[in-house]
Amino acid sequence: MRTKIILQNFFIEGSAGKIETVLAEPRExxxxxxVIAHPHPLHGGTMDNKVVYTLFNSMLELGFIAVKFNFRGVGKSEGMFDNGIGETEDIVTVTQTIQHQFDHHLHDKPLLLAGFSFGGGVQLRAVERLNPQSLVLVAPSIQTADTTASCEGVEQVLIIQGDQDExxxxxxxxxxATxxxxxxxxIPGAExxxxxxxxxxxxxxxxxxxI
Known part of the structure; x- marks a missing residue:
């Protein structure tokens, strides 16, 4: 059994250049x-956002390899903002790279996609291409997703929303959702x-x- 969490900081080569990535492996x-996606890049969204941090730590505590990254043009990631289209490519590239890296002992383990705000909307775009078993969306930006985006085929879907979201x-x-x-x-009282x-x-x- 591992005695400590293994944390890695590295870059993944994407279609717009290097993608700044952080990965943590659980003890067990x-x-x-x-894979967790952050809020809108043009409004200060980064992988260091506190909701992203909460998602990242929650997944790690639940026994998942937790991955977060900066979309193109954010932090040390190269490229420019691309209105959710290029950002979808970033998610697909990061996810497939990590899956390949751990394929030798995780080939039959589930994939979970999570995202906050803009990141949630982009994750909806990525669902069809990545076929995750689980999806966790926190205050997802539906306008970022394709208008026909759905969660069809995803076994577990969790949508969390504050009733005071402005x-x-x-x-x-x-x-x-209806x-x-x-x-x-x-969540009552949450903005x-x-x-x-x-x-x-x-x-x-x-x-x-x-559950």
């Missing part, structure tokens, strides 16, 4: 791979960045993943 044998209103998420019959976990609600956010993720 990993249950799968979780950027992506709860009604927007409900209007999108035709797809997707349940939503609503878009979940100030003061990160503990509840983490608890919700843990409960969902242990």
């Amino acid at each position: 044998l990993p249950k799968g791979i979780a 950027i992506i209103p709860l009604t927007t998420i409900l209007d999108w 035709p797809h019959t997707l349940p939503i976990v609503v 878009h960045f979940f100030h003061g609600k990160l503990t509840i956010l983490k608890r919700t993720i843990h409960r969902f993943m242990k």
